[in-house]
Amino acid sequence: MGIKIVVGRAGTEMLTNEAGEVTSHLQGMFSRTIRLLEAGMKPVYVFDGKPPDLKKQELAKRYSKRVDATEDLAEAVEAGNKEDIEKFSKRTVKVTKQHNDDCKRLLRLMGVPVVEVYAVASEDMDSLTFGASKFLRHLMDPSSRKIPVMEFEVAKILEELNLSMDQFIDLCILSGCDYCESIRGIGGQTALKLIRQHGSIEDILENINKDRYQIPEDWPYQEARKLFKEPEVFTDEEQVELKWTPPDEEGLITFLVNENGFNSDRVTKAIEKIKAAKNKSSQGRLESFFKPVANTSAPIKRKESKCVLQSPKPAMKPRMFSVQACNSSRPKLTGGRSLPTLALGLKYSPQLSRGGCFAT
Amino acid sequence: MLELRLVQGSLLKKVLESIKDLVNDANFDCSATGFSLQAMDSSHVALVALLLRSEGFEHYRCDRNISMGMNLGNMSKMLKCAGNDDIITIKADDGSDTVTFMFESPTQDKIADFEMKLMDIDSEHLGIPEAEYQAIVRMPSAEFARICRDLSSIGDTVVISVTKEGVKFSTRGDIGTANIVLRQNTTVDKPEEATIIEMTEPVSLTFALRYMNSFTKATPLSSTVTISLSTELPVVVEYKIAEMGYIRFYLAPKIEEDEDEHETKPQV
Numbered sequence: 258m259g260i261k262i263v264v265g266r267a268g269t270e271m272l273t274n275e276a277g278e279v280t281s282h283l284q285g286m287f288s289r290t291i292r293l294l295e296a297g298m299k300p301v302y303v304f305d306g307k308p309p310d311l312k313k314q315e316l317a318k319r320y321s322k323r324v325d326a327t328e329d330l331a332e333a334v335e336a337g338n339k340e341d342i343e344k345f346s347k348r349t350v351k352v353t354k355q356h357n358d359d360c361k362r363l364l365r366l367m368g369v370p371v372v373e374v375y376a377v378a379s380e381d382m383d384s385l386t387f388g389a390s391k392f393l394r395h396l397m398d399p400s401s402r403k404i405p406v407m408e409f410e411v412a413k414i415l416e417e418l419n420l421s422m423d424q425f426i427d428l429c430i431l432s433g434c435d436y437c438e439s440i441r442g443i444g445g446q447t448a449l450k451l452i453r454q455h456g457s458i459e460d461i462l463e464n465i466n467k468d469r470y471q472i473p474e475d476w477p478y479q480e481a482r483k484l485f486k487e488p489e490v491f492t493d494e495e496q497v498e499l500k501w502t503p504p505d506e507e508g509l510i511t512f513l514v515n516e517n518g519f520n521s522d523r524v525t526k527a528i529e530k531i532k533a534a535k536n537k538s539s540q541g542r543l544e545s546f547f548k549p550v551a552n553t554s555a556p557i558k559r560k561e562s563k564c565v566l567q568s569p570k571p572a573m574k575p576r577m578f579s580v581q582a583c584n585s586s587r588p589k590l591t592g593g594r595s596l597p598t599l600a601l602g603l604k605y606s607p608q609l610s611r612g613g614c615f616a617t
Numbered sequence: 618m619l620e621l622r623l624v625q626g627s628l629l630k631k632v633l634e635s636i637k638d639l640v641n642d643a644n645f646d647c648s649a650t651g652f653s654l655q656a657m658d659s660s661h662v663a664l665v666a667l668l669l670r671s672e673g674f675e676h677y678r679c680d681r682n683i684s685m686g687m688n689l690g691n692m693s694k695m696l697k698c699a700g701n702d703d704i705i706t707i708k709a710d711d712g713s714d715t716v717t718f719m720f721e722s723p724t725q726d727k728i729a730d731f732e733m734k735l736m737d738i739d740s741e742h743l744g745i746p747e748a749e750y751q752a753i754v755r756m757p758s759a760e761f762a763r764i765c766r767d768l769s770s771i772g773d774t775v776v777i778s779v780t781k782e783g784v785k786f787s788t789r790g791d792i793g794t795a796n797i798v799l800r801q802n803t804t805v806d807k808p809e810e811a812t813i814i815e816m817t818e819p820v821s822l823t824f825a826l827r828y829m830n831s832f833t834k835a836t837p838l839s840s841t842v843t844i845s846l847s848t849e850l851p852v853v854v855e856y857k858i859a860e861m862g863y864i865r866f867y868l869a870p871k872i873e874e875d876e877d878e879h880e881t882k883p884q885v
Contacts, residue, residue, distance in 0.1 A: 539871065540660075541662070548744050
């Protein structure tokens with residue numbers, strides 16, 4: 258999870274310590290992690306390692322956006338437009354190495370494992386194309402916003418959209434991903450139509466009206482596709498050791514209270530919460546014991562399901578579920594492909610390390 | 618074409634009362650074998666499996682295997698309109714998107730038809746393999762319901778431990794702890810009052826009382842309940858339904874987070 262999503266702040270004001278260094282990221286990370294622990298989850302934080310070359314383009318774009326936003330922000334502050342200030346100041350947020358290191362240190366003190374990898378599953382849909390079978394959205398939103406967690410299941414999406422995995426990957430590349438530019442004028446709707454009509458990006462490029470849609474000259478869609486299909490993953494030998502340990506109380510107090518000026522009462526209370534959450538046994542789920550099977554009886558009447566993006570009945574049925582219900586327990590994972598899913602909050606459970614027993 | 622006539626209509630009423638709070642929507646599957654249902658609660662922690670064998674119906678006609686998606690709350694509303702002595706007939710035509718419940722009074726002087734809309738439900742069907750359980754406890758169902766109710770006023774979870782001595786239900790909460798031990802007892806006047814423990818290995822598992830309490834809503838269906846336990850498996854709480862079938866509740870155990878255990882237990 259990139260910490261871009263946990264920097265809690267409003268307006269242009271940042272929480273800072275006595276030395277004037279920003280501490281908002283620590284505050285956000287601290288309180289939200291406690292919330293996950295209290296819900297019986299075992300979070301694993303995944304930090305960006307070296308980005309793939311393809312992502313550099315996107316990163317450069319983000320950088321230039323930030324520069325733009327900084328200018329816009331200055332204007333908005335001058336004009337006194339509150340909404341714009343909020344909007345642009347969010348865009349100027351830049352995560353420095355210092356922020357990342359702070360967060361890692363905080364998490365280790367809390368006893369939460371930290372992993373560094375090169376591609377991560379995140380708030381965007383890319384994770385599905387990487388082969389994560391489920392994807393949760395809004396998990397880390399502040400509780401004050403009361404947004405239900407959304408669950409996306411790739412198999413259902415493919416079924417509803419009537420696409421193969423390869424076509425789905427192409428669709429995602431066309432609609433815009435982190436790894437290469439998208440074609441101007443083609444968004445989700447058009448992309449889906451084109452994929453349905455032609456089947457793959459190659460065929461689309463052959464048939465598309467080149468005057469209407471400008472295809473970027475240097476468009477590395479093939480590399481992007483390869484990256485989705487064969488991401489560099491951890492092999493069994495270099496298995497990541499994930500371990501949840503009791504929090505280091507003294508370390509946390511030194512770090513948060515003494516170095517960063519957090520209120521000591523609040524930190525002490527929070528530590529109590531972490532300890533209580535760690536002692537709580539977590540609820541197992543049935544899928545870890547029984548495997549899904551095909552049902553033999555046909556529905557008495559199956560309504561024809563038709564699916565378009567933005568149909569009145571959403572094509573991808575987001576399912577709400579209570580945070581309480583998600584759990585996991587064994588602190589170890591095998592195999593690389595499951596990493597993106599695990600990074601999202603380890604929803605599944607004990608049999609994970611024993612292998613085999615659950616097809617998500 | 619589907620037509621199932623159940624003379625003891627109250628059974629179906631009781632079945633619905635026992636599952637409607639656990640599961641909102643479910644598919645009822647009809648085949649030559651019988652009328653069945655498998656559904657999980659929304660958090661996928663508990664599962665209910667119901668079977669009413671075709672032999673138990675006075676008339677059973679099911680031309681092909683079909684499944685009917687129903688909202689259990691709505692179905693229960695309709696079945697509540699049937700008298701306890703009524704004969705209930707479930708009817709559905711091929712290709713129809715409704716199901717009809719017909720209630721006949723025992724004297725045949727009142728006949729009511731309730732038609733309910735069916736739903737399209739995506740549900741996951743889990744394969745439940747036959748398993749040998751390490752411990753099987755059979756006890757009066759009212760006693761089990763009482764224990765679950767009592768313990769839930771003290772704590773949230775129950776530890777069920779079976780040893781040679783008997784079966785122990787224990788809980789712990791903010792106000793204190795509670796332990797209830799039942800010993801094997803076969804010397805009773807009525808067989809349904811016996812407590813019988815079959816055990817190959819001692820077992821101890823933790824469960825959420827909230828679910829256990831929900832299962833005990835099936836108590837009116839049967840005077841005895843069978844609890845089957847194995848480490849590494851969900852518990853099965855089974856109520857037999859007259860001579861015609863059963864309702865089984867499966868509940869995934871709570872996983873104890875014992876730090877030492879992680880150290881000593883080799884990961885496979």
